[in-house]
Amino acid sequence: MNAKVIAIANQKGGVGKTTTCANLGIGLAQEGKKVLLADCDPQGSLSISLGYSQPDTLSTTLATVMGKVIMDIPIENKEGILRHEENVDLLPANIELSGMEVSLVNAMSRETVLKQYLDTVRKQYDFILLDCMPSLGMLTVNALASADSVIIPVQAQYLPVKGLEQLLQTIGKVRKQINPQLKIDGILLTMVDNRTNFAKEISSLLRETYGGSIKVFATDIPHSVRAAEISAEGKSIFAHDPKGKVAEGYINLTKEVLKIEKLRQKHKAGISR
Numbered sequence: 001m002n003a004k005v006i007a008i009a010n011q012k013g014g015v016g017k018t019t020t021c022a023n024l025g026i027g028l029a030q031e032g033k034k035v036l037l038a039d040c041d042p043q044g045s046l047s048i049s050l051g052y053s054q055p056d057t058l059s060t061t062l063a064t065v066m067g068k069v070i071m072d073i074p075i076e077n078k079e080g081i082l083r084h085e086e087n088v089d090l091l092p093a094n095i096e097l098s099g100m101e102v103s104l105v106n107a108m109s110r111e112t113v114l115k116q117y118l119d120t121v122r123k124q125y126d127f128i129l130l131d132c133m134p135s136l137g138m139l140t141v142n143a144l145a146s147a148d149s150v151i152i153p154v155q156a157q158y159l160p161v162k163g164l165e166q167l168l169q170t171i172g173k174v175r176k177q178i179n180p181q182l183k184i185d186g187i188l189l190t191m192v193d194n195r196t197n198f199a200k201e202i203s204s205l206l207r208e209t210y211g212g213s214i215k216v217f218a219t220d221i222p223h224s225v226r227a228a229e230i231s232a233e234g235k236s237i238f239a240h241d242p243k244g245k246v247a248e249g250y251i252n253l254t255k256e257v258l259k260i261e262k263l264r265q266k267h268k269a270g271i272s273r
């Protein structure tokens with residue numbers, strides 16, 4: 001095994017990064033994949049949404065293991081990694097991670113501290129999903145530097161093109177300077193209200209703007225209050241509302257992500273032959 005690392009990123013807040021990370025991750029686990037979800041946001045929203053309602057009380061988090069990488073201190077196997085009842089592992093985060101962002105500024109190889117950590121656990125998983133914070137700071141750069149690909153959730157209610165430009169520029173810089181293999185798996189429309197034409201308009205605007213260069217996932221994630229409830233429940237949409245339209249959306253997204261990975265493996269095998 002050598003995990004595919006996917007960063008779920010958008011510097012705009014509240015677009016569905018955490019919800020996508022948790023539910024895509026658990027969707028992949030339901031397909032038999034070994035999954036690690038890493039909370040890369042000092043707000044700890046992913047940790048909270050998976051049931052750790054007070055992440056500040058956790059003693060070992062992503063900040064701990066990144067700190068050890070910086071100090072060159074050995075990390076124990078699965079140190080700080082928690083097991084969620086829906087068969088995914090979680091490396092949680094809390095406010096200590098914002099201190100880490102400051103420490104990174106003076107660290108050697110500051111852009112690749114997270115990558116160095118992930119390289120120590122990568123062989124134990126099929127997928128590692130990184131829930132990025134809503135900024136393009138050093139932690140997000142670390143996530144992009146570690147990732148094989150990026151999924152960009154976009155809330156279908158707002159015209160997202162301007163904000164996307166900044167993110168795409170950052171991805172371009174990371175590709176050029178640190179991680180030339182970084183791919184964009186696609187833009188995911190979230191919180192889609194099917195009663196309006198917004199989603200269709202935005203989706204065609206995105207397709208017009210980015211042409212063939214960036215895929216927009218065929219799956220949209222519908223808006224539903226049931227999805228908004230899950231972070232208080234500490235479980236996935238599959239456990240909370242298994243027959244609902246959001247669960248169906250995340251099942252379809254899981255299938256698309258597995259298909260992309262299959263193609264990547266095929267391509268790799270073709271190249272090495």
Ligand SMILES: Nc1ncnc2c1ncn2[C@@H]1O[C@H](COP(=O)(O)OP(=O)(O)OP(=O)(O)O)[C@@H](O)[C@H]1O
Nearest residue numbers: 013014015016017018019134191222223224227228
């Ligand atoms: N499909 C959906 N339908 C309705 N509400 C949703 C849906 N997906 C997410 N939400 C809600 O929208 C809010 C923002 O979602 P989420 O936390 O996943 O976004 P985020 O991009 O991770 O936010 P942040 O940038 O603050 O980390 C949350 O309150 C969440 O419960």
